[in-house]
Amino acid sequence: MTDKAYDPERDGAKMHFKDAMSYGDYLSLDGLLDKQHPISTAHDELLFIIQHQTSELWMKLAIHEMNAARNALVSGDMSHMFKMLARVARIFEQLNSAWDVLRTMTPADYTTFRETLGPSSGFQSHQYRMIEYMLGNRNPNMLKPHAHVPELHAVLAGELARPSLYDEVVRYLYVTIDGPGAGVPDPQLDTPHAPNPDIQAKWKRVYENVDTYWKLYELGEKLVDLEDYFRRWRFNHVTTVERIIGFKRGTGGTSGVSYLRRMLDVELFPELWHLRGEL
Numbered sequence: 001m002t003d004k005a006y007d008p009e010r011d012g013a014k015m016h017f018k019d020a021m022s023y024g025d026y027l028s029l030d031g032l033l034d035k036q037h038p039i040s041t042a043h044d045e046l047l048f049i050i051q052h053q054t055s056e057l058w059m060k061l062a063i064h065e066m067n068a069a070r071n072a073l074v075s076g077d078m079s080h081m082f083k084m085l086a087r088v089a090r091i092f093e094q095l096n097s098a099w100d101v102l103r104t105m106t107p108a109d110y111t112t113f114r115e116t117l118g119p120s121s122g123f124q125s126h127q128y129r130m131i132e133y134m135l136g137n138r139n140p141n142m143l144k145p146h147a148h149v150p151e152l153h154a155v156l157a158g159e160l161a162r163p164s165l166y167d168e169v170v171r172y173l174y175v176t177i178d179g180p181g182a183g184v185p186d187p188q189l190d191t192p193h194a195p196n197p198d199i200q201a202k203w204k205r206v207y208e209n210v211d212t213y214w215k216l217y218e219l220g221e222k223l224v225d226l227e228d229y230f231r232r233w234r235f236n237h238v239t240t241v242e243r244i245i246g247f248k249r250g251t252g253g254t255s256g257v258s259y260l261r262r263m264l265d266v267e268l269f270p271e272l273w274h275l276r277g278e279l
């Protein structure tokens with residue numbers, strides 16, 4: 001070792017961790033960095049795995065934030081709720097930027113290992129389904145791919161048994177406008193949220209009287225923002241998929257791009273979008 005090399009230890013940096021918690025210990029990096037197992041020898045398979053694993057980590061955080069946001073809303077803590085919803089939108093923005101890395105993979109690169117994926121597909125992502133369920137896009141048929149893992153199935157089914165984040169927002173909307181005796185619409189527990197003209201009329205009132213209903217107005221715009229980012233994720237996905245596999249059938253068995261295009265039509269908070277044409 002040369003004397004010239006700067007040694008941060010002299011400035012107090014801790015360099016020995018035999019008996020203390022290090023960065024890697026705290027973050028469980030041993031376990032994390034040991035979990036990438038390409039099946040083929042294809043160069044791009046590691047990119048594919050890391051892209052999905054990092055997406056799943058961000059989804060884990062999104063679910064954590066959305067759960068806390070829903071709890072904050074139920075207990076009337078709007079400031080914290082707004083903060084968490086804003087973070088969820090940012091997480092989606094993060095997921096959106098990540099497509100730029102995956103897009104560097106060409107069809108030729110992907111076909112070198114696509115067969116090794118077997119019937120596995122993002123279609124079976126339980127965290128993605130949880131996000132959809134929490135936001136109110138609830139198709140119980142999407143539970144089926146999880147029947148072979150009873151604990152996961154139970155968590156998703158449990159979500160379908162409670163009001164979605166949007167159901168709670170609608171409850172808050174009605175109670176804020178009409179008071180505690182408000183005739184709140186029933187939560188749409190295990191069916192995708194269908195547009196409800198009555199809910200739209202309530203939101204319209206908010207958007208036409210923003211000073212009176214500022215908090216609700218802010219909430220409505222936060223949700224539109226969130227759905228905007230979510231739609232961008234779907235669009236980036238389908239465009240990347242078309243770029244890489246064209247119109248081939250998906251490994252998950254769906255029609256592929258046609259299925260994903262159909263999903264572009266899903267509206268999470270339809271009333272908030274529809275009312276805009278009425279203002």
Ligand code: HEM
Nearest residue numbers: 055121122123125128241244245250251252253254256263
């Ligand atoms: C080479 C890149 C990718 C290709 C070719 C691809 C292809 C597809 C296809 C064809 C489907 C339809 C289901 C099927 O039949 O398989 C699908 C669904 C899905 N993929 Fe990907 N995908 C890619 C990357 C990703 C990434 C990076 C994620 C991030 C986690 C992802 C998450 C999903 C999810 C969540 C679904 C279900 C969507 C829904 O049901 O609305 N995919 N993908």
Ligand SMILES: N[C@@H](CC(=O)c1ccccc1NC=O)C(=O)O
Nearest residue numbers: 117120121122123249250251252
């Ligand atoms: N459905 C894709 C395969 C795929 O993308 C995939 C396979 C395993 C794990 C995650 C995947 N990502 C998204 O669907 C395909 O048809 O090529």
